[in-house]
Amino acid sequence: MNGRIDIVTIFPGYLAPLDLSLVGKARSEGVLDVGVHDLRDWTADRHRTVDDTPFGGGAGMVMRPDVWGTALDDVLLTEADSRTLVLPTPAGERFTQAMAEELALLVCAGGQIAFACGRYEGIDARVAEHYANRDDVTVREVSIGDYVLNGGEVAALVITEAVARLLPGVIGNPQSLVEESHGSAGLLEYPVYTKPPTWRDLDVPEVLRSGDHGRIGTWRRARAVERTARRRPDLLARHAPPRVREAKAIDAEAIADVAARTFPLACPPHLNDADAGAFVAEQLDAAAFRRYLRSRDRDVLVAEVAGAVVGYAMLVRARPTAPDVLSAVSAETTAELSKCYVLPEHHRTQVAAELMAGTLEQARQRGVRAVWLGVNQSNERAQRFYRKHGFTRVGTRQFTVGNSVESDYVMERTLEP
Known part of the structure; x- marks a missing residue:
């Protein structure tokens, strides 16, 4: 048999939204089998009573185990390949996209999900205990968030829709499931736009109108990583550890985007935007990085998170020639750490440390004995x-930036052979 979803509640009308939108269409076309049941149909008294006062005293009412037991014995199908009883409760395990995928696979394999929607102070605890002790039923107490609702129906709707949309034939374009938030990559979805191209003085990003699908894909991945880093850094820490590698020609535009965002942050407060912008345009645009990548005496490394470039470093392998630097560094110094920048949303993560470690290891492999760098005297964070x-x-x-002459500290590190 095909899998199915059943929901037991004292408010069947609450589940009417299941007849709407894509889930409703899937039900009407037989792609999804959902049954909604009124718990009161299993009561034995003329008042159709489903609750009683709590043992031990206290406010509120508790839903009776005898009514729930009779209902669930009937609703849980003996012919189903597997049976999972879901009890929505704020005390349950957190519902996630991974759980939705797990439950969807269960339904696809001919299993049944049955929701027991509690009300009042909840369902007598013996109901969960009884079915958990059965070999043919899996019990999952599930929470959709750290808050309390009046009943389990909202949670049942949330979980049912999250599961149903993963079933084959429910979503028209399966690619939508790949790119959305909390997908397999563990990222939040990138921002999306449609017509008109300009609305209230806000423009759609140029790259999305370029027709260059490679650039569009890179931009979307970068924005997804950026949004995740800002809003849910825990997801990146769990799913996307940083990776450091040598840059390729195809990375030039992504590195230039990082440079345009990070260089002004490293400048002293008194430096005007025009000078900083001019320096970026002349020294740190995509064309400049393509030149750097072709240079035999430069190594450019990038830090990636979930496939997006979020930082870069440049090592210039040459003995310094500027008199003030040459007089300060040791005779062994044969390379400059010219650039080492990480996007601000990845500060206070392991990205910068991994980038530095990878760059110094690259220097060692190149036979470099000591590395120097210049850091603005007012940039205490970088100095630390x-x-x-x-x-x-x-x-x-x-150090000259545009028309401004800045004072840098020269710092040096000797590398172990």
């Missing part, structure tokens, strides 16, 4: 980061 990774201050230098 570099000290943490073994760099010490050895001098100062002048």
